[in-house]
Amino acid sequence: MDSTTHSQPESTLVGAKFTGDSKTYFNIWIVNIFLTIITLGIYSAWATVRNRRYFYGNTSIANHRFEYHGKPIQILKGRAIAFVLFAIYMVCSVYLPLVAALIALVIMIATPWLVNQSLRFNLGMTSYRNVRFSFKGTYGGAFTNFIVFPFLSVFTLHLMLPYVIKRIDMYIHNNISYGNQAAQVELSTKEYYKTVLICVIAGLGMVLVLMLIGFLMSLALASTAVLIPVGFVALNLVFVSFIAALYQGRIRNHIFNHANIGQVAELHSNVDEFAYAKLLVVNAFAIVFSFGLAFPWAKVRKAEFLAQATGVTFTSDIDHVVNTMVEEQSAFGEEASNFLDVDLSIG
Numbered sequence: 001m002d003s004t005t006h007s008q009p010e011s012t013l014v015g016a017k018f019t020g021d022s023k024t025y026f027n028i029w030i031v032n033i034f035l036t037i038i039t040l041g042i043y044s045a046w047a048t049v050r051n052r053r054y055f056y057g058n059t060s061i062a063n064h065r066f067e068y069h070g071k072p073i074q075i076l077k078g079r080a081i082a083f084v085l086f087a088i089y090m091v092c093s094v095y096l097p098l099v100a101a102l103i104a105l106v107i108m109i110a111t112p113w114l115v116n117q118s119l120r121f122n123l124g125m126t127s128y129r130n131v132r133f134s135f136k137g138t139y140g141g142a143f144t145n146f147i148v149f150p151f152l153s154v155f156t157l158h159l160m161l162p163y164v165i166k167r168i169d170m171y172i173h174n175n176i177s178y179g180n181q182a183a184q185v186e187l188s189t190k191e192y193y194k195t196v197l198i199c200v201i202a203g204l205g206m207v208l209v210l211m212l213i214g215f216l217m218s219l220a221l222a223s224t225a226v227l228i229p230v231g232f233v234a235l236n237l238v239f240v241s242f243i244a245a246l247y248q249g250r251i252r253n254h255i256f257n258h259a260n261i262g263q264v265a266e267l268h269s270n271v272d273e274f275a276y277a278k279l280l281v282v283n284a285f286a287i288v289f290s291f292g293l294a295f296p297w298a299k300v301r302k303a304e305f306l307a308q309a310t311g312v313t314f315t316s317d318i319d320h321v322v323n324t325m326v327e328e329q330s331a332f333g334e335e336a337s338n339f340l341d342v343d344l345s346i347g
Contacts, residue, residue, distance in 0.1 A: 012314050013268070018300075018307035020058035026296040028054055045076035055303060056126065061312050069132075070125040112142030123176060131323045136182075137175040145171040162192035169255060179321040181262025185255060195250045203243050210235045237284040245277035256310070264318050268311035279305050 032047035049072050056068040089107075093100035116137045123133040145167050153160040166187050173185040213235060249271040256269030283298035 013311050014062045014314070016059060016061050016307040016310040016312070018055075018059050018303045020054060020300050020303065022297040022300040025054060025300055029296045042076065045072040045079060048072075048075055059303070059307060061128070062314070064129050067127045068125055069127060070121070074121075108147070112139050112146055115142045115146055119172065119175075128178070129318065129321075131179040131321050134177045134324060135175055136177060137171065141171055141175070162196045163189050166192045169251070173255060173259060177324070178261050178264075179323050181264055181321055183259060183261050185259040187254065187258060191254050192251070195247060195254075198250070199243050199247050202246060203239070206239050206242065210239060233288070234285070237288065238281050241280035241284045242277045245280045246273050249273035249276045252306075260315075262321075264314060264316050264321060266313040266315060268313065269309055270311075271306070271309045276305065 028050055032043070032050060035043040036047055049068070049070055052068040052070065056066040059066050089100060089103045092103060116135065116139065119135040119137060123135045126133045145164075149160070149164045149167055153164050166189055170185055170187050173183055176183040250273060253269045253271050256267040259267045261267070279301060283294075283301060286294035287298055
């Protein structure tokens with residue numbers, strides 16, 4: 001934690017900074033992978049904590065760094081429980097299908113609780129200026145937004161999906177608190193539909209371009225067939241990275257620019273979608289063609305880019321924020337949601 005203790009004057013806009021570097025993170029990353037392999041995955045809990053402490057500790061606003069307080073043992077216990085339950089389900093799905101169906105039903109019913117536990121753990125282990133974040137979502141709220149509305153969306157051929165995603169984002173962000181200051185976010189359904197429509201149009205245009213380029217490549221490279229699949233991989237990387245950047249950049253800007261944290265801060269984001277797309281495309285190529293070794297470099301580049309696009313306006317004295325009591329929390333919800341492939345990124 002930095003030693004600076006002065007609060008920000010009112011209405012001061014300050015940018016976020018990321019001071020990590022790819023060389024240092026590469027050393028952390030490669031050691032994490034090596035130790036995870038030789039311990040048959042047990043060290044992955046320590047690897048998770050090291051990764052998060054590095055990125056949180058190198059992210060700062062107004063000369064104050066974020067901190068991550070999660071403990072490896074907490075995460076290891078959560079992973080062990082989630083793994084055992086998942087293994088039981090897989091065995092039952094082969095030998096006892098009725099029991100497996102019952103377990104699947106229980107998992108569906110438990111999903112809202114797992115989502116809340118994941119968010120509660122991750123936010124509760126995060127602090128800024130010695131004040132913890134927290135999550136106060138309820139089972140009913142999570143059940144409605146993660147189960148009911150996605151299910152109803154099926155009957156509209158997923159035309160409701162942008163609205164459903166907006167509801168999920170509002171549920172998550174409106175239940176976040178920083179100390180005793182609750183976050184408030186008001187999002188526009190129109191903006192979500194507009195973003196999805198832009199992505200669909202851009203996607204269709206890129207598909208046509210990819211088909212044309214693929215056809216020309218197949219003619220030009222007919223004698224060197226090995227290059228054709230490589231070309232298609234490259235083109236697909238460009239396609240996926242561009243659409244992801246377009247969607248993520250626009251929605252991130254919309255959420256941040258309509259969010260505040262109680263009476264102390266307003267958030268800002270000015271992600272340039274095309275610059276972000278270029279970054280993701282270069283990152284994807286670097287990771288693929290380096291056989292994964294460029295992953296640390298790519299992750300640091302992304303962290304730097306998003307930090308530079310993030311700002312905070314302090315609207316009152318942040319020193320007056322009261323730290324709420326933090327209970328010892330279990331990482332089981334986080335790890336179970338990982339096994340269930342529930343994406344809960346809020347960054």
